[in-house]
Amino acid sequence: MNPAISTQQPPEVIINPVTGDRMTILESGQAYAKIRFDLPPHAKGSPLHYHTRMSETFTVLEGFLEMEFAQQGNRKTLYAGESLHIPAGVHHSFHNPSNDWVAFTTENSPATGFEQFIRGMYGLAIDGQVNHEGMPTNLLHLALLLKKADLVIVGIPLFLQTLLINLLLRLAQAMKTERSLAKYWNQGAK
Numbered sequence: 001m002n003p004a005i006s007t008q009q010p011p012e013v014i015i016n017p018v019t020g021d022r023m024t025i026l027e028s029g030q031a032y033a034k035i036r037f038d039l040p041p042h043a044k045g046s047p048l049h050y051h052t053r054m055s056e057t058f059t060v061l062e063g064f065l066e067m068e069f070a071q072q073g074n075r076k077t078l079y080a081g082e083s084l085h086i087p088a089g090v091h092h093s094f095h096n097p098s099n100d101w102v103a104f105t106t107e108n109s110p111a112t113g114f115e116q117f118i119r120g121m122y123g124l125a126i127d128g129q130v131n132h133e134g135m136p137t138n139l140l141h142l143a144l145l146l147k148k149a150d151l152v153i154v155g156i157p158l159f160l161q162t163l164l165i166n167l168l169l170r171l172a173q174a175m176k177t178e179r180s181l182a183k184y185w186n187q188g189a190k
Contacts, residue, residue, distance in 0.1 A: 011036075018125040019043060019134040023118060026105065033111035035118065036061070038103045044133065045095035048072065048154040051088055054114060056106050058094065059083040063102035068093045072154070078104070091154050116185045117149035123184030140177040143168035 011024045020040040027034040039045060048068060058067065060078045067076050067084055069092040078084055086092045096102045108114045120141070124130050129137055136142040143165050146153075152161065172178060 014119070014122045014126075016122045016125045016134060018130055018132065021122075021134075023122060025115065028111075028115055030112050031110050033108045033115050034105055035108070035115070036103065036105050038101055039065075039096040040101055041096060041099045043096040043102075046093050048091055048093040049151050050091050050154065051150045052152065053088050054108055054110060054112075054150050055085065055087045056092070056108050057083055057085045059105045059107070061103040061105065063096070063098060063100050065094055065102050065104050066097050113148035113150060116181075117145050117151070119184045120145045120148070120181045123181070138177075139168055140172040140175065141181060144172050144178055144181060 011026055014023045014025075015021075016023070021043060022038040024036040024038075025033070026036055045065075058065065058078065060080050060082055062080055064077050064079045067078060068074060069076065069084065069086055070090055072091070076084060121130075121134065121136070124136050124141060125134055129141070131137055136145065146165060147169060152158065
């Protein structure tokens, strides 16, 4: 093989047709993942949540991103070139309040399941299986994806959330629901 010829494929870009968000997977792995997100003007981003084991570092490349973190109401605007590290267990959300696109990366560690979560969310949107805000309409899909992302939504009592998610996960396992999501995860392995 000629060493001058590169066999590296360009990063994969996935567009969410419901929210307009774009995702580019830059680095993929269980221990670490780096993903670029492009959010259109006034994109909602994510609700206030946290991860029990995963930390995230947000770095803005273009435009600006409004973050809420640590406690409800604690806001910070990140501009191009600025980063914010969110340790595991710290509440956070983000959105694009501007009239322009914002581009940013997230670095996730450990990234176990996060890429599957985001691929599942975008894949379901592409297949028309989400509501107008981009959330899965099938509660079993939602439970499986939340578990993959190690994601806990703030505002729902933890014991209730854990009880509901675990109940839905058992039902999803019995119904072999994960098989319907695996096609989205396997797309990255092509």
